[in-house]
Amino acid sequence: MSFSYSYGRNPYSTAFVWPAWITIPNDGDPFTSDSDYAFSFPLLDRNSFVFESNFKLPTPLSSIKAACVDGVNIKIHPYIAETVLSNVAYISQTNSEITITVANLEGGGSFANDTWYYVYHKVSAGPVFTTVISTVAPHVFLLYKDNAGAQNLTSKYLFSFRTNGSGMIYPFFKSGTYVMYLNARNLLLNGTATGALTSLDCTPFLPPFSHQLMLNFSFRNKNNPPPDFPLPNTCRIYNGLGSFMPILECGTEYFPGNDSVTRTSQIPVVVNDPAQVIYYQILTVTMDPSTLTIDVAGYYE
Amino acid sequence: MATTYTGTPVLNTSITIPQDGDNANAASVNVASQALLDMQVYLLRTYGLTMQSTSPIRVRDDNFNVADTVLIYPIPSVVVDDGGTWKAVFTITNTTLSSTDVEGGGGFVANTWYYVYAYAMMSSCKFQISPVKPDIYGLYKDGTFSHKYICSFKTDGSAHIIGFNKYGNFTQYQQNLSIGGGNSTTQTSLSSDSYIPPITGGTMSRICKVLVQYDNRAGSPLILSMIPRSGASGYPFNIPALGVGTFICDIPADDMRKIYYRCSSNLNNPTILFTMYGYWE
Numbered sequence: 001m002s003f004s005y006s007y008g009r010n011p012y013s014t015a016f017v018w019p020a021w022i023t024i025p026n027d028g029d030p031f032t033s034d035s036d037y038a039f040s041f042p043l044l045d046r047n048s049f050v051f052e053s054n055f056k057l058p059t060p061l062s063s064i065k066a067a068c069v070d071g072v073n074i075k076i077h078p079y080i081a082e083t084v085l086s087n088v089a090y091i092s093q094t095n096s097e098i099t100i101t102v103a104n105l106e107g108g109g110s111f112a113n114d115t116w117y118y119v120y121h122k123v124s125a126g127p128v129f130t131t132v133i134s135t136v137a138p139h140v141f142l143l144y145k146d147n148a149g150a151q152n153l154t155s156k157y158l159f160s161f162r163t164n165g166s167g168m169i170y171p172f173f174k175s176g177t178y179v180m181y182l183n184a185r186n187l188l189l190n191g192t193a194t195g196a197l198t199s200l201d202c203t204p205f206l207p208p209f210s211h212q213l214m215l216n217f218s219f220r221n222k223n224n225p226p227p228d229f230p231l232p233n234t235c236r237i238y239n240g241l242g243s244f245m246p247i248l249e250c251g252t253e254y255f256p257g258n259d260s261v262t263r264t265s266q267i268p269v270v271v272n273d274p275a276q277v278i279y280y281q282i283l284t285v286t287m288d289p290s291t292l293t294i295d296v297a298g299y300y301e
Numbered sequence: 302m303a304t305t306y307t308g309t310p311v312l313n314t315s316i317t318i319p320q321d322g323d324n325a326n327a328a329s330v331n332v333a334s335q336a337l338l339d340m341q342v343y344l345l346r347t348y349g350l351t352m353q354s355t356s357p358i359r360v361r362d363d364n365f366n367v368a369d370t371v372l373i374y375p376i377p378s379v380v381v382d383d384g385g386t387w388k389a390v391f392t393i394t395n396t397t398l399s400s401t402d403v404e405g406g407g408g409f410v411a412n413t414w415y416y417v418y419a420y421a422m423m424s425s426c427k428f429q430i431s432p433v434k435p436d437i438y439g440l441y442k443d444g445t446f447s448h449k450y451i452c453s454f455k456t457d458g459s460a461h462i463i464g465f466n467k468y469g470n471f472t473q474y475q476q477n478l479s480i481g482g483g484n485s486t487t488q489t490s491l492s493s494d495s496y497i498p499p500i501t502g503g504t505m506s507r508i509c510k511v512l513v514q515y516d517n518r519a520g521s522p523l524i525l526s527m528i529p530r531s532g533a534s535g536y537p538f539n540i541p542a543l544g545v546g547t548f549i550c551d552i553p554a555d556d557m558r559k560i561y562y563r564c565s566s567n568l569n570n571p572t573i574l575f576t577m578y579g580y581w582e
Contacts, residue, residue: 031325040333047340053389056378058356059469061582062439065505077505078437089345097503173553175508175581180553184536218539264539265548297536
């Protein structure tokens, strides 16, 4: 009569080990509990070992790193990825730095202008492992390529990038989930809007599934003659929630004889969802308009 | 006759197995084997679906209490190979390391990067400080699976540990670490490479965080460009006339772990100082 064997080991109470071997029966051995348990018990223990270890691991220190500095070539630091093809799972890795270009674009051709692209580690029959570029965004988990709402486990998501108006890659540097552009990309140049909040479209600066930008900004007051110059203008930057939450407010001291700039900084700002907008507002109290310039330094995926 | 079985993802903590005297047939043998394969399929899928852990690795210098010591907060699990047997080991109390934990002995050497690894000894978790860098993935000590990478730190010119606090992937320095200063109107490199650890293999560097202090009380407005790579335009920051202030800038370092700056003007000699604030793994 069969009975049940339960896994009862706990890595917090005893040594939790995975020897490199198991004991298996030989031909001619009697079919007894000794011959069967010898391998089925350790196999169950191993399964539990993997399961428990997986969920007790601290945050890994190893992250995906990639960089493009010339608008053409993307270097990818060695990485490890899991893919599944026809119910067979593969753990594969690149052992040295690789470079991908438009030649890795699925379907061939060239990059379109002003388009987001996504890079995947893909397994094909063989198995053959390649690094490919696709216009198909990752599944909502950001783990694998999307397949009509399901995960396409053949293609492990690595990172994304954007092309400019000439089909060139905006140079970037990715480390983990943090992506920084090599050169700040202008979101607002000398904005002067006053009165109601003015929205700023951030969709060209972060992927459709991302919500947080790293912004550089500077607020400049004009040199106003007396009697206005002692009165500071005020500028407000709001996150995607609009007037509900001004994340930054800056006024300026007066500097007779100078164009004055107040508050220059780099701050993370959350965009709205799904509109991917932020807002700004300048409250004019002097004769000449103040200006606000915002650049995007990077984003969190 | 043998046949193939394709697992379906299920995980249980028990299996049903035959007893002595049972018939050695498919009904008695396969039930356990199939269950084990089902679990393995489940586990592999689980690995692919694992999200970021809620448990960051936390390490800091403990110089405030005892000079030149490192404090490692409890770590829930590290998986290491101990002489051919894989073990999951952990710590439940803080661990303090010092120069006596340096691989090979001999204490700390000045101006040297050190790396902390966890390993198994008699099924308990131990730590080692080593000058050997981790592998290209940043997972284990290079060339081993026995020593799990935990953190890195550096010594100063007097062989003292430079104060730091590591929380997950970000290390923030606890000392004022100048990487240069000036007001050059041509691209000028900063000594960021002194405080960003090297990466094994490849040419990638890291994103770092820099504190910028300016004193432009006598000058005119200028634009300070923080530049990640030689020749790039980088990130512009406006420095006000008559102004004194600070800001923090995230910036990727180049292949040589260098960052650069350039001023649009240096009229009346403004003072600008750069301090390394921290870096991401």
